Amino acid sequence: METPGGGDASTEDERAAPIVWNVLDRRTYWRNIIGFWILGLCNNFSYVIMLSAAHDILSTQEGANTTRPTPPPNSTQMPSASVPGGGTNRGGRFDCNSISTAAILLADILPTLIIKLVSPFLIHLLPYGYRVLFCCFSALTSFIVVSFSVVTWISILGVVFASVSSGLGEYTFLSLTAHFQTEVVWGWASGTGAAGLFGALSYSGLTQGALTPRHTLQLMVLVPVIQWASYFCLLVLPPTFSNWGLENVDGSAARRDRDEGLEEQPLIPSGGSGSMESHLNFSNKMQIIQRFLKYTVPLSLIYFAEYFINQGLFELLYFPTCFLGHSAQYRWYQTIYQAGVFASRSSAKCFRIHRIWIPAVLQFVNLFFLLSVVWFSYLPTIWIVFAIILYEGLLGGAGYVNTFNNISEETSDREREFAMGAASIADTMGIAISGAVALPFHNWLCQLG
Template sequence: MLIVAMSPSYTEGGAIASKIAGIILASLSAGGGELSFMGLTHYYGQFSLAAWSSGTGAAGLVGAGAYALATNTIGISVNATLYASACLPALMVVSFFVILPRDPLRATSLDSYISVERGEHPGVDEADEAGIESEREESEGLLGVSVHSDTPKSVQINVEAFWWDHMQRNMQQLGKLFFPFMLPLLLVFIAEYVINQGVAPTLLFPLYSSPFKDFRSFYPAYNAIYQAGVFVSRSSTPFFRVHWLYIPSLLQVLNLVLLSLHSMFNFIPNVYLVFLVIFWEGLLGGLVYVNTFAEISDRVPEEEREFSLGATTVSDSAGICIAGFLSMTMEVALCRFQMSRGREYCRMV
């Protein structure tokens, strides 16, 4: 956020490169954070997943809403808004190291990976397991275990064989996760982020028929409304569950088709109906997200659950990435199509 805020204006050299560098750093941290924290919800019970999903929905809503309020309503500059927001990630440090109960994580050492597999990992007899257990109790290292140099060589070899076997099983688990969980999540994220990045910037109306003073205000408003829908649906699992994940995914694809056709042929009469469709888009995206991970928590065996939760987050990241490449072409194509029909609003943003 600081790199983007400190980047020069677009008329100066190096502006695009520095802004993209900031975006890349933000994406790396967001992806790594989601992968890590989603897996950690496994240790805090079912409600922690609902709390995590609701928190991510609230973050999107507050972030988009605060940005729209600061820049559109109050009139604060984009740079000043980013500077003021750059302190927010420090709250993650406080929430993890101060607020979050640590006992479930301290109690989870190598036992989560070895004890559950006792009797199944290759080439480890009872004597070796006793040696591993003794080393675990005497050591403080990664995951609470460290194999010292004086550990019997056979034990070191067997531990390595276990980790290799564990990795192979994880790859097999990915295949089991793909069709029931990863594919519908991938589809819904591709559809909704093509809408957000490629279609929404072209959903413009005459200013006199809208609540806005300039065309650049449409997009932040769409984003805030979308995030409101995401927040509502990501907070819904304690009250409402969706077990057929492909239904909302396919409905999201229909949203993409509807809004793309409107961008081309301008048949939705006013912006307020587009607001409703965007809110519905957020509801569908949030429903698939939270219910995908809820279904994994219900249907995947406990010893495979942490990996499954973390691995499935690849689908939403991949969906956003694919949508980004599609949107670069789609936004330009839709804008050119509108201009060919005499609607030049997209040039006035």
């Protein structure tokens, strides 16, 4: 029988040992992939929930400032009000909130953007264990604050907590993939896609059924608890990896050995919280960032286009004669979009895309088409919009998973941890710019007579 390192075993003991190692390695392999899948799911869950609840948050709390009657406790229909004074704009050409859902998007993404801009140069000073605990605490706080909020600004504050959790988590866990086998990147990407689908679907389903938006958000406090358990109980961290200390050893050699199915060898010390980034100076980091602009710039454009659609146009794609109400239409747009994202982010094993500019161009085609639909209102049925939104999600998810897979494969062991984390700013930058543009655009449309 051949041993993991090659060569023939000559004794019974030598034949038995590789079997044990193979079984243990297989279990570790799948525990880590599943662990990163759950981390991706939980990390993006609060972010997705806040975007799915954006229409309800604004409608409910703006309507609370009026004297109009409120709906029954279990109703998902939100009160209307005239503008100014809050509520929705029922007198203009479009049926929309006086504050765009892009306001929720900006609160959900700007803290993430700040974290990702700073993290490439400072985050290696903070051990991974503390980062994960802070992510879980911020997510828990976000659900509690928004669910008990009675005014919009407090809800926005809760959304900020969700953004901090998601942004720090994405940078942390993408960097952490450098210490594991390469397949965990696929597990992470698929999990983040699942967060979109399950987050939007659970919110839409629960609010369409028996629960109010407030009670639905309160139920979501279980998510950060699962995230904590996945990291601290499920992942099999390298034996040389420290969650809490600032002194650790470089995990690049361990990662290479795990990829090759070999027993781990002694590793070379590095300075700082298990991070390989400490080997890179400022010039090295800027060179890495520049080298992968061919992936990160198209990814930013993809996310600009799709989030302009999601937060600038979704609420305006309203079909008055549809069997779904306005709030329900918005929620199901989000759900269908996330279904497409989940499918494509889980597709890395099936097909690969190296030219990320292709889905970027196609996403802008979607943007201009749906913009024409909003302006001219020529589509006869909501089902066509559902199909386009599903396609939109497929493009966005494909751009994300292929960007990080390409970067992971094209970096050396010492570059990979920094490159994966730094590249995560691409989608955030596109989303932030999109929210900044979609907000005034939406408000301008809502003021049209």
